[in-house]
Amino acid sequence: MSSYPLQCSVSNSDGTLLFLVVKSTILAFKQQKGEFEQAGRWTDTLFETDSQQDGVKKLKSNKGEAVKKADSPAVGSAFSLQIRNLTLTPDESKLIACADSDKSVLVFEIDYNNPECLKLVKRQPFPKRPNAIAIGDDGDTIAIADKFGDVHQMSISGQVLASGEESQPILGHVSMLTDIIMAKDSAGHRFVITSDRDEHIKISHYPQCFIVDKWLFGHKQFISSMCCPSWNSSLLFSAGGDDSIYAWDWKKGTQLSQFNYSGLIKPYLTNAHLAAERFQNDEKDVIEYAVSKVVSSSNAHCVAFFVEATKCIVLLDVCPETGSLTLMEIIEFPSNVVSLSEANDEFIVTLDTHSSGNGRLVEFVTREADTGLFKVNIPKCQTFEKALAAALKNENQVGSNATDLYPLYNTISLKKHGEHYS
Amino acid sequence: MKTKPLSQDPGSKRYAYRVNKEENRKELKHVKIDENSVAQKNGKLDLPKKKFYRQRAHSNPFSDHQLDYPASPDEMDWSKLYPHFYDQETGKMAKQVTIADIGCGFGGLMVDLSPEFPDELILGMEIRVQVTNYVEDRIIALRSNHAKEEGYQNINVLRGNAMKFLPNFFHKGQLSKMFFCFPDPHFKQRKHKARIITNTLLSEYAYVLKEGGVVYTITDVEDLHHWMVKHLEEHPLFERLSESWENEDKCVSIMRNATEEGKKVERKRGDKFVACFRRVQTPEII
Numbered sequence: 205m206s207s208y209p210l211q212c213s214v215s216n217s218d219g220t221l222l223f224l225v226v227k228s229t230i231l232a233f234k235q236q237k238g239e240f241e242q243a244g245r246w247t248d249t250l251f252e253t254d255s256q257q258d259g260v261k262k263l264k265s266n267k268g269e270a271v272k273k274a275d276s277p278a279v280g281s282a283f284s285l286q287i288r289n290l291t292l293t294p295d296e297s298k299l300i301a302c303a304d305s306d307k308s309v310l311v312f313e314i315d316y317n318n319p320e321c322l323k324l325v326k327r328q329p330f331p332k333r334p335n336a337i338a339i340g341d342d343g344d345t346i347a348i349a350d351k352f353g354d355v356h357q358m359s360i361s362g363q364v365l366a367s368g369e370e371s372q373p374i375l376g377h378v379s380m381l382t383d384i385i386m387a388k389d390s391a392g393h394r395f396v397i398t399s400d401r402d403e404h405i406k407i408s409h410y411p412q413c414f415i416v417d418k419w420l421f422g423h424k425q426f427i428s429s430m431c432c433p434s435w436n437s438s439l440l441f442s443a444g445g446d447d448s449i450y451a452w453d454w455k456k457g458t459q460l461s462q463f464n465y466s467g468l469i470k471p472y473l474t475n476a477h478l479a480a481e482r483f484q485n486d487e488k489d490v491i492e493y494a495v496s497k498v499v500s501s502s503n504a505h506c507v508a509f510f511v512e513a514t515k516c517i518v519l520l521d522v523c524p525e526t527g528s529l530t531l532m533e534i535i536e537f538p539s540n541v542v543s544l545s546e547a548n549d550e551f552i553v554t555l556d557t558h559s560s561g562n563g564r565l566v567e568f569v570t571r572e573a574d575t576g577l578f579k580v581n582i583p584k585c586q587t588f589e590k591a592l593a594a595a596l597k598n599e600n601q602v603g604s605n606a607t608d609l610y611p612l613y614n615t616i617s618l619k620k621h622g623e624h625y626s
Numbered sequence: 627m628k629t630k631p632l633s634q635d636p637g638s639k640r641y642a643y644r645v646n647k648e649e650n651r652k653e654l655k656h657v658k659i660d661e662n663s664v665a666q667k668n669g670k671l672d673l674p675k676k677k678f679y680r681q682r683a684h685s686n687p688f689s690d691h692q693l694d695y696p697a698s699p700d701e702m703d704w705s706k707l708y709p710h711f712y713d714q715e716t717g718k719m720a721k722q723v724t725i726a727d728i729g730c731g732f733g734g735l736m737v738d739l740s741p742e743f744p745d746e747l748i749l750g751m752e753i754r755v756q757v758t759n760y761v762e763d764r765i766i767a768l769r770s771n772h773a774k775e776e777g778y779q780n781i782n783v784l785r786g787n788a789m790k791f792l793p794n795f796f797h798k799g800q801l802s803k804m805f806f807c808f809p810d811p812h813f814k815q816r817k818h819k820a821r822i823i824t825n826t827l828l829s830e831y832a833y834v835l836k837e838g839g840v841v842y843t844i845t846d847v848e849d850l851h852h853w854m855v856k857h858l859e860e861h862p863l864f865e866r867l868s869e870s871w872e873n874e875d876k877c878v879s880i881m882r883n884a885t886e887e888g889k890k891v892e893r894k895r896g897d898k899f900v901a902c903f904r905r906v907q908t909p910e911i912i
């Protein structure tokens with residue numbers, strides 16, 4: 205039987221520690237002398253006491269009118285509860301994650317020498333589900349962007365706040381937030397960059413978040429993902445429901461270039477990309493697709509992205525001076541890509557093997573020093589898969605059926621169809 | 627069987643009225659109304675009748691409406707809304723909008739502000755379609771009936787969700803006045819985020835307002851008044867204006883009496899709570 209796919213991953217910068225999520229469990233792996241071994245495991249037990257059924261009910265009662273959305277898998281709903289947004293602090297001493305169960309931010313201390321390397325040191329629930337998080341350059345501030353458009357901040361080291369004691373939001377949109385970045389310009393000024401389900405990217409000063417610096421206008425559809433490369437502090441890439449990846453000089457507020465991927469992605473689209481019945485035309489051939497994630501490479505001047513429910517990632521060359529984007533490579537896999545992350549010029553791709561019935565769950569795409577090209581690192585994938593298989597043997601595999609997989613493919617649900625005419 | 631609402635029943639009077647007005651609106655909405663164009667048609671245009679534009683009182687600001695808005699302020703074509711202020715030769719607008727009435731309802735405030743600020747462009751923003759149609763028809767009629775003195779050329783309305791899309795229409799520091807007259811109260815606690823003044827939205831209003839610009843608020847709901855005052859006072863970019871300033875400002879007295887909601891409150895002898903705030907200078911960035 206195929207295993208449930210790994211929903212997200214993060215690795216430390218030298219690639220020796222890797223964290224992955226399967227449903228409500230975080231798995232940690234250590235790499236030593238080319239071999240991987242499991243280094244820890246943490247399961248959110250709130251998921252077990254609050255069964256999924258209860259979780260959905262809870263969504264109903266405290267959201268009132270949003271009941272319909274919780275009932276039917278509509279707009280980015282938390283239909284199945286998960287752990288999301290794995291992020292390492294800049295000094296890599298802590299792992300941050302978000303739990304759907306109680307809409308909390310989790311802080312783990314990483315003890316590299318302990319066989320169970322993850323120690324939960326803080327669990328801070330929020331009134332609304334965190335959709336994206338970013339860590340400030342002080343390594344202690346986390347900015348949390350929620351489903352209802354607000355951004356809250358918390359301190360990793362501070363006390364847990366009781367419900368009702370929560371801080372005021374530091375900024376907000378009247379729209380679902382989809383991503384957040386804490387950035388710094390060359391003069392040392394700090395900013396918070398937020399993207400939403402409407403077409404907005406907003407740049408606010410930090411900590412003076414009440415001063416909006418600017419908006420970046422140009423997207424015609426929702427934005428799902430943004431990233432700033434470490435090798436150029438004024439560059440920003442963004443993508444979502446549009447046919448293009450956008451490159452910006454966010455400091456100047458100018459759009460530098462667009463890379464239209466609609467042609468190259470066509471061969472990878474399937475029936476899964478046909479629009480839902482209610483958005484179909486008479487010919488029943490309306491297709492809908494969106495970029496789920498865009499990430500930049502740490503050193504190489506390159507960004508990678510994938511389109512939801514396709515079996516490839518696309519790598520683009522970035523001209524660091526002009527920000528122009530050109531196709532570098534398309535890397536294909538046997539199954540749909542579920543998540544994409546990067547560390548030290550290596551892309552970590554997790555796959556939904558249900559879509560193909562076989563293959564590996566995780567692929568490492570590494571940059572070859574001599575050619576500068578990216579290739580699947582087969583030996584690494586194979587050694588890792590062994591360690592992963594051993595770790596997953598102990599995991600509860602119930603309910604990895606098709607409806608359970610739904611939340612893996614909900615980026616496109618952010619698309620607006622203008623449901624309200626009045 | 628469910629009966630259709632009157633507005634969709636082709637036999638109803640409201641339907642006929644709406645179709646007729648819509649044709650008129652399509653024809654006149656974006657044309658330059660001046661003495662010559664009016665002279666060709668005879669007679670005065672009747673002002674629209676509110677009863678034909680009824681619509682549910684509330685519109686959810688969070689929902690995903692079918693809205694038209696420019697991708698950015700640079701892409702907004704204002705010449706269609708204010709043709710008299712469009713310079714054919716340069717292809718540019720002689721003025722830009724500086725006064726905004728947020729949630730303008732039936733437009734009474736703009737109609738009274740128009741002659742007071744002949745050199746400024748005033749825009750009403752309203753989320754409800756039928757109410758926006760009413761204001762458009764009202765402005766068409768006013769412009770036609772005052773073509774000789776070129777009246778009411780400086781006001782217009784846009785259908786839009788001001789809580790989401792204000793920055794799509796206005797540049798940084800473009801506005802000098804923003805009016806929030808009798809905003810929807812959203813009484814229930816969990817609906818407070820739907821209120822049009824919140825600390826996070828105020829940062830966006832502060833962005834489109836120039837330094838020294840003014841936010842005007844008026845409501846008959848005391849609790850909402852305290853809410854708005856609290857949030858504006860807490861916001862570092864706003865500072866309350868004194869009662870004596872309010873008493874001297876002509877917009878305050880217009881705002882008390884001009885809007886449809888204000889008139890309703892007057893008839894019921896309800897209270898009206900006013901609060902005005904200045905957009906202060908942006909502090910040094912730290």
Ligand SMILES: C[S@@+](CC[C@H](N)C(=O)[O-])C[C@H]1O[C@@H](n2cnc3c(N)ncnc32)[C@H](O)[C@@H]1O
Pocket residue numbers: 683685687728729730731732733751752753754757786787788789790806807808809810822885886887888
């Ligand atoms: C109670 S009425 C007041 C109308 C008018 N200002 C007056 O005083 O007569 C509030 C108006 O705000 C509009 N409105 C509410 N939310 C809005 C939004 N987000 N954007 C634009 N208009 C909005 C409503 O449709 C309604 O017409």
